[in-house]
Amino acid sequence: MKNKFLYIAILAASLSYAQNAARHWNGKRCAVVLTYDDALNIHLDKVIPTLDSFHFKGTFYLVGSSRVVSERIPEWRAAAKNGHELGNHSLNHPCDATLPGRDWVNRENDLSRYTVARAVNEVRINNSLLKAIDGKGQRTFAYPCGDFTIHDTLYYNALRNDFVGARGGTSGFPQAKEVNLDDINAFVEDGTTAAQMIAQVEEAEKAGSFIVFLFHGVGGEHPMNVDAGEHRKLLEYLKKREKDIWVATMVDVAKYIREQQK
Incomplete structure (x- = not known):
């Protein structure tokens, strides 16, 4: 009988350890970051109120x-005060016009015509503007358009100390x-x-990882768009899985990752 109870105790302890070991994202099984690019009206008019209704914070x-x-x-100031992150997407959203499918990029915002100094200065100017809005350091x-380089130079190298992550x-x-x-x-x-x-x-949960969603339009206002109803269904799912999934801003998840890498 004693052996039976000992076996049950060991089994329970093993299961508890396995469950806790899998919860390595702020005590949860995975993390989800909801990010929205380009400062659209619909973000203020529709997305933020929807996130707030679920008590989720976005970037x-x-x-x-x-x-x-x-x-x-x-x-925007009110959104930041309520816990949403105002991230930096540069001052003028420069993209490399030499890449395929970039006919829409105008000459003034062509990253391939920038100097590294100009790109860095514009990002820092935008940081000053954002701090004036939300008071956060x-x-x-x-990266606008996901473009990293100016003539093979990684311009973010000069900005690494300005941000928690990119x-x-x-x-x-x-x-x-x-x-x-x-x-x-x-x-x-x-x-x-x-x-x-x-x-x-x-898939992120199964991998013991995290996922960052990159949205533009949500219900319109941008050629890259996700239906507002589908977006809401995702939030409903995340709400139901709150015990297992950590929904947080990019800055909070990046800080958490930084701590894990020490």
């Missing part, structure tokens, strides 16, 4: 020169200790259904 990558920023500063960066645009499910904080993996969502996004979350 909004703002382009400093956008009128949606300059004309709606009080609303820590945030993350997102979100890229390459998908993947790395372990926390393997994450490159200069190029944090992200999944670009365009026309994606809730079922597809939920499957991505489940």
Whole structure:
């Protein structure tokens, strides 16, 4: 009888250890980061109220020169005060016009015509603007168009100390200790259904990893768009899985990863 009780105790302890060992994302099985690019009206009008209704916080990558920023500063400030991250998406959103499919990039915002100094200065100017809005000294960066280099030079090298991390645009499910904080993996969502996004979350969980969703339009206002109803279904799923899934801003997850890599 004693052996039987000892076996049960050992089995229970083993199961408890296995469950706890799998919960290495702030005590949960995986992390999810909801990011939204380009400072769109719909982010303020629809996305933030929807996130707030679920008590989730998102990361909004703002382009400093956008009128949606300059004309709606009080609303962005209120969003930041409520826990959402205002991330840096540069001052003018420069993209490399020499790459395929970049006919829409105008000459003034062609990253291939920038100097490294100009790119760095514009990002830092945008940081000053964002700090004036939210008063915060820590945030993350997102590469416009996912472009890293100016004539083979990684311009973020000069900005590494200005940010907690930088979100890229390459998908993947790395372990926390393997994450490159200069190029944090992200999944670009365009026309994606809730079922597809939920499957991505489940893959991240299975891998013991995390997932960063990269949204633009949610219900319109951008050529890269996800239906608002599908976006809401994803949030409903995440709410139901709150015990197992940590939904947080990019800056908070990047800080957590940084701690794990020490």
